[in-house]
Amino acid sequence: MNTPEWIWLDGELVPWAEATVHVTTHALHYGSSVFEGIRAYETREGVALFRLRDHLVRMQQSAKLLRMPMPFSVDRLEQACRKLVRSNHDGACYVRPLAFRGSGDLCVDGRERPTQTTIISFEWGAYLGDGAVEHGVDAAVSSWRRFSSNTHLPLGKIGGQYVNNQLVAAQAHVDGYQEGIVLDESGLVAEGSGENLFAVKDGVLLTPPVFSAILAGITRSTVLQLAGDLGIPCHETPISRDALYLADELFMTGTAAEITPVRSVDRIPIGRGERGERGPVTARLQDAFFSVLRGETADRHGWLTPIDQSAPATAYAAAAS
Ligand SMILES: Cc1ncc(COP(=O)(O)O)c(C=O)c1O
CATH class of the missing domain: 3.30.470.10 (Aminotransferase class 4, branched-chain amino acid transferase, N-terminal domain)
Structure with a gap:
């Protein structure tokens, strides 16, 4: 730093x-x-x-x-x-x-x-490593679970709660992945240790709803807005672990991570499995996102x-x- x-x-x-x-x-x-x-x-x-x-x-x-x-x-x-x-x-x-x-x-x-x-x-610079935004990261489903609103405050960005996120991130790194994905108490997909998660299936953008114990990310809401602007259909819907593996595209969103593609989960390649290639929906959203940030398109x-x-x-x- x-x-x-x-x-x-x-x-x-x-x-x-x-x-x-x-x-x-x-x-x-x-x-x-x-x-x-x-x-x-x-x-x-x-x-x-x-x-x-x-x-x-x-x-x-x-x-x-x-x-x-x-x-x-x-x-x-x-x-x-x-x-x-x-x-x-x-x-x-x-x-x-x-x-x-x-x-x-x-x-x-x-x-x-x-x-x-x-x-x-x-x-x-790039939170998930050099080249991550372009070529994607390898992620793993964590053995840790995201806390629920019965024990903590998932909607709050509160220091003490980040012990959970630290465990998820550290486990992923020790095991050789760039990021961990946590499931919520019921076993549905929640988010990354510092990012929200999106999947693309048959041209439709899917992301877990706020009641899946996620932090309501500001980049997540940006992507939902941009998807609407671009006419990409989008559903906030529970996502199961196996649906992650079968997604055509996956990406993470966060202020630090921006929009980072996920190229594999638990070593299962996502989509066509050609390493380093962003999916077309991810690429469209990234382009729209970065062109606003750089002031290249109207804010x-x-x-x-x-x-x-x-x-x-x-x-x-x-x-x-
Ligand atoms: C646990 C968690 N989820 C999601 C996010 C993404 O939120 P945002 O897009 O507001 O940075 C963050 C980062 O703040 C986070 O720490």
């Missing part, structure tokens, strides 16, 4: 090395944090954040699920993200807003702890928030506080 100059912490920009917390921080012990991952892209009109507001709204919803008050509004965090990116980067980057229960006693019920808020930005859904690179960096610390 590169280390840019600034981190936004509780309302102001502070130097990277000074953005530290106390060891009694509640989130460090009990995972009481909510977070987002947002990408900024270089468009023809300059750097722009993709679906910034939607991410920040989801972060507020995650905090609500955790009963954690958020000291900063969506508007304020939106402004802070823009200032941070402007201060730290000339080009594309990844932005990580995080709110967490701060320091104090170590009672498990941390509602009395103050909420701290930070935003980190750094450069981050008709208002997904891009431009960063004004002309403002002087020295003004940011004062303006963000």
Whole structure:
């Protein structure tokens, strides 16, 4: 990870090395944090954040699920993200807003702890490896299950819950795959360790519904919208494990992973099995997706928030506080 100059912490920009917390921080012990991952892209009109507001709204919803008050509004965090990116980067980057229960006693019920808020930005390339977006990844169905809404909060992007995702990702990597796929409690397909999942069968796009214990991904909703724009029929429907193996195409979606094809599951080749070849529906959706991100086609859904690179960096610390 590169280390840019600034981190936004509780309302102001502070130097990277000074953005530290106390060891009694509640989130460090009990995972009481909510977070987002947002990408900024270089468009023809300059750097722009993709679906910034939607991410920040989801972060507020995650905090609500955790009963954690958020000291900063969506508007304020939106402004802070823009200032941070402007201060730290000339080009594309990844932005990580995080709110967490701060320091104090170590009672498990941390509602009395103050909420701290930070935003980190750094450069981050292809999440699932070089060439993954073009040539796809090999995935495995995990022996771990996705937690349910009876035990956790699948709709929340909540720090402590990511122990489950870590187990899925680590198992896949140790076993020689790029990513793991989790099934939900009933054995139906849920998602990847950090991505949602889409299948294509007979020209129809299929993806598990939100009640399959998935995170309601913002890239997932982008793909559903683009599929509608392109006239690709799409169903949010439960998907069984064997239907995965028999899909004509499979791909994963996420802010970090963008749209990444899956070329095999459990070493069973997907579709025609010609390694490294994207399926036609995946290719159409990727092309539509990346051309919006690069500003090559009109941003008709208002997904891009431009960063004004002309403002002087020295003004940011004062303006963000
Ligand atoms: C578990 C999980 N599922 C799905 C996603 C994809 O969500 P998004 O497209 O909003 O990044 C992510 C990434 O945030 C994730 O961590």
